[in-house]
Amino acid sequence: MPTLERHGDVFVLDIGDGENRFHPDWVASVNAALDEVERAEQPAALVTAATGKFFSNGLDLDWLGAHRDRHQEYIASVHALFARVLSLPVVTVAALQGHTFAAGAMLALAHDFRVMRADRGFWCLPEADITIPFTPGMSALIQARLAPQTAHEAMVTARRYGGHDALAVGIVDRAVDEDAVRPTAVEIAQAQVGKDGPTLATIKSRMYAPVLAALRDTDTPLG
Numbered sequence: 001m002p003t004l005e006r007h008g009d010v011f012v013l014d015i016g017d018g019e020n021r022f023h024p025d026w027v028a029s030v031n032a033a034l035d036e037v038e039r040a041e042q043p044a045a046l047v048t049a050a051t052g053k054f055f056s057n058g059l060d061l062d063w064l065g066a067h068r069d070r071h072q073e074y075i076a077s078v079h080a081l082f083a084r085v086l087s088l089p090v091v092t093v094a095a096l097q098g099h100t101f102a103a104g105a106m107l108a109l110a111h112d113f114r115v116m117r118a119d120r121g122f123w124c125l126p127e128a129d130i131t132i133p134f135t136p137g138m139s140a141l142i143q144a145r146l147a148p149q150t151a152h153e154a155m156v157t158a159r160r161y162g163g164h165d166a167l168a169v170g171i172v173d174r175a176v177d178e179d180a181v182r183p184t185a186v187e188i189a190q191a192q193v194g195k196d197g198p199t200l201a202t203i204k205s206r207m208y209a210p211v212l213a214a215l216r217d218t219d220t221p222l223g
Contacts, residue, residue, distance in 0.1 A: 002029045010045050011036075011047070015056065017052040020050055031081065043193040045091045045193045046093070047093045049095035051097070055098050058106075083137075083212050086212065089198060089204075090195070091200070092110075092112045092189075093111060094108040100123045106125075108123070114173055115172065115175075116167070116171075117176070118162075118176055119177070120162075120163075121162070121163065128155070137217065140215070146169075150169040154171075173188075
């Protein structure tokens with residue numbers, strides 16, 4: 001399960017060492033950590049990281065299959081997490097040390113910056129291959145955070161981007177060696193800790209107002 005540590009002014013949220021799928025308990029744990037980040041005295045910044053082969057493999061499809069009567073509630077909770085990270089009143093950096101797929105890739109996009117391992121691991125939106133259409137909120141998030149041609153290719157072809165390719169098309173901001181992923185993310189976050197929280201929250205909420213509105217539409221089904 002996710003754990004939160006503070007290193008000086010930088011919070012490091014480790015979201016787990018497995019596939020880190022969006023089980024409701026996992027989502028609740030991430031939100032609890034974000035509560036702590038938001039309560040903290042300034043200055044602060046956030047790095048979201050993971051341990052092992054995966055950053056996140058996205059939605060918990062097994063849980064969804066066993067709880068078909070709760071799809072709407074589940075998708076609303078995932079959307080709410082994306083919206084929260086996108087508008088968080090601190091600078092956020094995702095440290096992508098492993099595979100980053102589907103909703104995990106969208107969570108990474110909700111961060112202000114992304115650092116990815118250069119030599120192994122993929123960032124991918126596989127929805128076109130797994131017959132799960134993007135919700136309007138998911139589409140809005142992806143299209144707001146990527147260049148139009150990159151968003152189109154990623155969403156329509158389900159291309160798997162390695163670190164160097166992801167850097168070349170602007171999906172990530174840095175591609176580094178495995179042992180440098182988390183330190184580089186912390187370095188980027190540390191350089192931004194002086195930003196005023198309420199000002200950041202206002203800037204982000206206005207910049208991404210249409211995306212946030214789409215993500216907060218609780219009537220959106222999956223599929």
